[in-house]
Amino acid sequence: MRLIRSAACTTMSRLRAILVANLAVAIGMAGQGFAGAAGDRPLAAAAAGPSRAVSGTAFFVDGSGRMLTARHAVESCARIVVAKERWRVGARLLALSDRFDLALIAVPRTLGLSAVFPRSATPRVDDMVFAGSYEALPGMKIGGGVLANARVTGTAGENAPGHLAMESSAGFGTSGAPVLDRHGLVQGVVSRRGSSGRVLAVGAAEAKSFLSANGVRIEQDDRPQIAASGSRAHRAASLSALVTCLQN
Numbered sequence: 001m002r003l004i005r006s007a008a009c010t011t012m013s014r015l016r017a018i019l020v021a022n023l024a025v026a027i028g029m030a031g032q033g034f035a036g037a038a039g040d041r042p043l044a045a046a047a048a049g050p051s052r053a054v055s056g057t058a059f060f061v062d063g064s065g066r067m068l069t070a071r072h073a074v075e076s077c078a079r080i081v082v083a084k085e086r087w088r089v090g091a092r093l094l095a096l097s098d099r100f101d102l103a104l105i106a107v108p109r110t111l112g113l114s115a116v117f118p119r120s121a122t123p124r125v126d127d128m129v130f131a132g133s134y135e136a137l138p139g140m141k142i143g144g145g146v147l148a149n150a151r152v153t154g155t156a157g158e159n160a161p162g163h164l165a166m167e168s169s170a171g172f173g174t175s176g177a178p179v180l181d182r183h184g185l186v187q188g189v190v191s192r193r194g195s196s197g198r199v200l201a202v203g204a205a206e207a208k209s210f211l212s213a214n215g216v217r218i219e220q221d222d223r224p225q226i227a228a229s230g231s232r233a234h235r236a237a238s239l240s241a242l243v244t245c246l247q248n
Helices: 002-030 134-140 204-213 232-239
Strands: 053-060 066-069 079-084 087-096 103-106 150-154 163-168 178-180 186-193 199-203 240-246
Touching: 053 232, 066 204, 066 240, 134 232, 134 240, 163 186, 178 232, 186 204, 199 204, 232 240
Parallel strands: none
Antiparallel strands: 053 066, 053 240, 066 103, 079 087, 079 240, 087 103, 150 163, 163 199, 178 186, 186 199
């Protein structure tokens, strides 16, 4: 009986910690120009450990170690840490978007591949796309990987200009993850889950504009970066990393 009570208390403590952390992130977003409608939930997750921290996903956008992620996942941090496979390195915050939930960070070098953005190709309603948190990707790569796990429901985002709206099961930790189309091109950056259950991602055009304004030269191409039957989960894993914002 004592063991059961202890386990229950531990579980409740963890749930309270997650709720507090996500509430803090949501409050932080509310004061920004990119905040969504009432009921929107940012998709950063409470990170495990004794420090106050939130985690999300970031992905490489050039060969010099610069990465794109969600603004709410890395602002107001005492330290930012990027982890990928066996590497764990400190990251610098380079820029925050005033208009959208975007942030540019940098680590000493690119670990894996850098993203390719579409030159002109845009997603259409009902297109199948892929988005997953870095921590969930290993499980998605098993058995040949995942081709798609989300469906585009709006290319401008309902009541959210500049956003891609998706029907997706993306959960906490997916903030900042790339949205990949069937060609493996980045069509968006995951931001939040709306009150209606849809997931919103900042669109590729807005992401490219933000990166260009901050001197990042990205690769753009409308040609497929993966085979038609290739796993988007594997492609995402090659681009992405876990980003943790340590707040104390």
